[in-house]
Amino acid sequence: MIRAQAVIDRGALAHNLARVRALAPGSRVYAAVKADGYGHGAVTVACALDQADGFAVSSLDEALQLRWAGIDKPIAMLSQQLDEFVCNQAGEHGFELVLFHPSQLAALEHYVGPALKAWVKIDSGMHRLGFAPNDVDEVEARLAKLERLEVVGWLTHLACADEPSRPETQSQLDVFARTTADRSGLRSIANSAGVLAWPAAHADVVRPGIMLYGSSPMCDRDAASYDLRPAMHLSAPLIARNRIAAGETVGYGATWRTPDAMDIGVIGIGYGDGYPRHAPSGTPVLIDGVQVPLVGRVSMDMITVDLRGAPNAKVGDRATLWGNGLDVDEVARHADTIAYELFCRLTPRVRFEVV
Ligand SMILES: Cc1ncc(COP(=O)(O)O)c(C=O)c1O
The missing domain is CATH 2.40.37.10 (Lyase, Ornithine Decarboxylase; Chain A, domain 1)
Structure with a gap:
């Protein structure tokens, strides 16, 4: 007799990804599979989500786990500090960096390995990670000097998107739009709550996590009402x-x-x-x-x-x-x-x- 058992349903994962596509038809989807695929098994989830355009993880270790398992899609590392080893690994395996702090720029300025791709994270108001809007011109100028680095796009994260009545989200969207206006590259804003409740946040790339696993992040609606299935x-x-x-x-x-x-x-x-x-x-x-x-x-x-x-x-x-x-x-x-x-x-x- 099996004791505690977690059955992971690949069909539910694929179905929930299809729901993301239906809600944000114009956006690419980077599926968040950090923390071992939100506890579901990162490789299992990434294989089940083979229709995703890419994956978002936290760290180099998590990115390597997916590559070693044969996942060849883009993988963005959302909160990975940079040093020579990390940069070399990212270059070798084609991982996308997320730049959110000046210490990372210093590491890149000393880097001599294979070509790198990076997203620049802007702090539009959550005040956790990201460059302050006023610093972005200088960051862009520093990055432009790095021959081995291509800026893929601009990214931000929403603090209150799970509560539709909160004014902070629109203010974050405004700050991000102002800060990225006239810059070239992709834009990425939305987590699951952004996908579900903030069409203006869909932009070029959405980064849903929890909704793929069949849970609703919204304070006012359950998962079934969005036709999400438990994974x-x-x-x-x-x-x-x-x-x-x-x-x-x-x-x-x-x-x-x-x-x-x-x-x-x-x-x-x-x-x-x-x-x-x-x-x-x-x-x-x-x-x-x-x-x-x-x-x-x-x-x-x-x-x-x-x-x-x-x-x-x-x-x-x-x-x-x-x-x-x-x-x-x-x-x-x-x-x-x-x-x-x-x-x-x-x-x-x-x-x-x-x-
Ligand atoms: C930067 C970033 N993007 C996307 C996500 C996915 O968020 P969610 O699981 O709420 O969709 C997270 C998760 O915390 C995140 O930190």
């Missing part, structure tokens, strides 16, 4: 069904008490698998076709659930923690986090299967 189905077996008397407590810390004599189910997944320890009582779990609430504390190998609503659930049945039938975003809301984190924190103990 991960996380399940675990019911390993015990126990009758507990009324007024007894369940689990570590005795934090939850049975209101009646009732059946408690024990499911073989816990924080040792990456299920969030801080998921509170009430977090939904799907078993035998019904959602039942988690009760008591999450432990390393197990969670406990209230089975009063699932009279027919029996030992050996598989429960769904998220995926088909249980939206990961709903689980994330209960656990006071986001689907991105739930996906990324799964541990090697979870058995992955690709369908």
Whole structure:
């Protein structure tokens, strides 16, 4: 009997990419597969997304993992510092650099290896990475002197695109448009929220991540309403069904008490698998076709659930923690986090299967 299992659905990934194409028909798509494909397996995801125009990763290590697996599309490294080794590797493997800090320009000015391609990141208001708009003329002038470097385009990142009513997004779009006016090269702005809610942000290249995995980044709409499908189905077996008397407590810390004599189910997944320890009582779990609430504390190998609503659930049945039938975003809301984190924190103990 398999314990915690994550089934990765390549068809869902391809379908979600098709949704990106339908929403942003004029844009190339660089699929964000950083952090091991948001916990789904970077190579698995990149192979399933063979219709993408390129990929976005965080670091050189992540870029190399894809190239070594035979992925020959453009790969942009979003937050990689530069030194001689990194530049040489990027030149050799054709990785696209993202320039966001003067220290990177200094490294490029000493570089003598194979030709490089780079995006320049502009800080349009998020104030995390990127050159200040007033510095971009000088950056462009410095880059123009580098014979081995081609500037592919200009890039920025949106801080609040997941909340459609926030004014910051339009202001970022304005700053980026002003700063890039009259410069040659591609433009890239949109993450998933930009793809879903900000057509003006689509530009030449979109960089969706979370929507490809079937989660909605938007605060006001769920994934199904955008016709996105879950790419991960996380399940675990019911390993015990126990009758507990009324007024007894369940689990570590005795934090939850049975209101009646009732059946408690024990499911073989816990924080040792990456299920969030801080998921509170009430977090939904799907078993035998019904959602039942988690009760008591999450432990390393197990969670406990209230089975009063699932009279027919029996030992050996598989429960769904998220995926088909249980939206990961709903689980994330209960656990006071986001689907991105739930996906990324799964541990090697979870058995992955690709369908
Ligand atoms: C620069 C950049 N672009 C694109 C993305 C993809 O974002 P999302 O997963 O919200 O679509 C990220 C993710 O954090 C990012 O940092």
